[in-house]
Amino acid sequence: MKRLLISIGYVLFVLLANLPALAEAPPRSVIAPPTLLKQLKIVAVGHAELRDSLRVPARVDLDQHRLARIGATVTGRIVETKAWIGQSVRKGETLAILNSTELGMAQAAYLKAASQVSLRELAVSRARRLLESDVIAAAELLEREGMLREAEVDLRAATDQLRVMGMNEVDLTRLAHDKSIHSYTPIVASLSGVVIERNVTVGQVVQPADALFTIADLSHVWLVAELPEQQARWARQGDEAYADIAALPNDNLSGKLIYVADLVNPDTRTVTVRMDMPNPQRLLKPQMLATLLIRKQGTDYLVVPDSAVIRDENRDHVFVQIAPTKFELRPVQLGEDEGGVRPVISGLKQGEQVVTEGGFHLNNERLRKELE
Numbered sequence: 001m002k003r004l005l006i007s008i009g010y011v012l013f014v015l016l017a018n019l020p021a022l023a024e025a026p027p028r029s030v031i032a033p034p035t036l037l038k039q040l041k042i043v044a045v046g047h048a049e050l051r052d053s054l055r056v057p058a059r060v061d062l063d064q065h066r067l068a069r070i071g072a073t074v075t076g077r078i079v080e081t082k083a084w085i086g087q088s089v090r091k092g093e094t095l096a097i098l099n100s101t102e103l104g105m106a107q108a109a110y111l112k113a114a115s116q117v118s119l120r121e122l123a124v125s126r127a128r129r130l131l132e133s134d135v136i137a138a139a140e141l142l143e144r145e146g147m148l149r150e151a152e153v154d155l156r157a158a159t160d161q162l163r164v165m166g167m168n169e170v171d172l173t174r175l176a177h178d179k180s181i182h183s184y185t186p187i188v189a190s191l192s193g194v195v196i197e198r199n200v201t202v203g204q205v206v207q208p209a210d211a212l213f214t215i216a217d218l219s220h221v222w223l224v225a226e227l228p229e230q231q232a233r234w235a236r237q238g239d240e241a242y243a244d245i246a247a248l249p250n251d252n253l254s255g256k257l258i259y260v261a262d263l264v265n266p267d268t269r270t271v272t273v274r275m276d277m278p279n280p281q282r283l284l285k286p287q288m289l290a291t292l293l294i295r296k297q298g299t300d301y302l303v304v305p306d307s308a309v310i311r312d313e314n315r316d317h318v319f320v321q322i323a324p325t326k327f328e329l330r331p332v333q334l335g336e337d338e339g340g341v342r343p344v345i346s347g348l349k350q351g352e353q354v355v356t357e358g359g360f361h362l363n364n365e366r367l368r369k370e371l372e
Contacts, residue, residue: 029328030366041357042321045348048303048341054234058225058243058292060284063276066217068191072206073166076100079184081202083213087195094186095213096200103165104183110158110172111179117155120148193217216286221279223255225292226270234294235260235273242293243277245284253277257294301335301343308356309334309342310363318348319355319362327355327362 032040080097083089127141162172166185175182197214206212223243227235237260243253259274275292277284310317316334319327332347348354355362 029326030362030369031326032362036361036365037325039358040355042353043356045302045304045350045352045354047300053293053295054231056225056227056292058223058290060286060288060290061222061224062216062286063220063222066220068215069211070190070213071210072098072187072208074100074103075207078200078202078204078206083195085195085198089189089195091189091192093189095189096187098185098187100183100185103185104181106161106165107175107181110162113155113158114176116151120151124148189215191215191217218279218282221277221284223275223277223290223292225273226268227273229264229269229271232271240295241275244291245288247288248283302350303341303343304354305356306337306340306342308354308359310359319359321353
């Protein structure tokens with residue numbers, strides 16, 4: 001009898017010693033009442049193809065292949081401007097008019113050289129007739145032909161100088177025909193697009209090195225991102241990519257990477273990547289902030305809907321159906337959300353039934369039972 005009392009006392013001591021731990025451990029299963037059971041949506045755990053992805057900050061930028069910075073071809077003074085910021089222009093359209101004394105002097109040199117060539121040609125023709133009549137020696141004809149070649153060289157040099165200054169073949173033909181100096185020259189657009197910069201005013205003296213207008217074809221833009229060098233392996237030219245632009249939340253933008261830098265920027269330790277994006281309505285504005293999503297080839301995973309996940313004790317859990325009305329709150333290890341589903345790393349098997357809708361209410365029922 002004494003031994004029996006000692007054993008009972010020991011059991012009571014053990015139970016009382018572990019009572020706080022038992023009270024702290026909530027029940028991991030719950031029976032759903034009929035009203036709650038009707039609200040639950042239960043699906044089987046299955047496989048799906050997921051793609052690893054990388055998100056990096058990005059920005060919209062100008063397509064540098066569709067950009068032109070236009071300046072004067074000769075030193076002079078601006079006498080008229082015909083283009084303004086935001087104006088659409090076509091290739092060959094006049095943006096401004098320039099008055100250049102330097103151009104006038106080059107035209108005068110061209111006319112003088114052309115006149116000398118004409119005179120030397122006449123002299124050579126006359127010398128050939130005189131040589132046939134034995135009036136002059138052959139040496140004098142050779143001398144006059146040499147002078148003609150010198151004049152032709154001067155004319156070619158004067159012609160090239162005018163071409164450098166922006167005169168085309170039509171202008172040169174007009175100059176040779178009219179023989180009148182015209183010191184006004186147009187500054188023309190070399191690209192069809194929109195004027196995005198204008199750095200000139202009437203009366204301003206400009207040099208050939210000055211960028212007076214910048215024209216951009218905004219029908220295509222770039223999305224530019226900087227990948228940390230540790231993640232540079234993610235990007236390959238031709239990879240599929242997606243863009244998420246805060247200013248255009250409802251637009252689904254996708255494309256391919258057209259450029260991945262071969263060098264790491266030594267200052268930022270990043271690799272530049274670019275994505276080409278059509279912009280027919282010009283909704284994408286350069287310098288807009290964006291997020292670039294690079295996705296790799298898909299891999300088959302066991303997945304669970306993200307709506308099934310219950311956060312408890314700072315861990316992911318799901319309710320698994322273990323009987324028609326009984327559910328177990330099971331801890332699981334999951335990957336990152338990919339399109340509304342999460343890959344299962346551990347804790348679930350294919351075919352198990354999990355609660356995808358109503359899990360919050362089911363967990364409240366579990367906690368209520370715990371309090372009772």
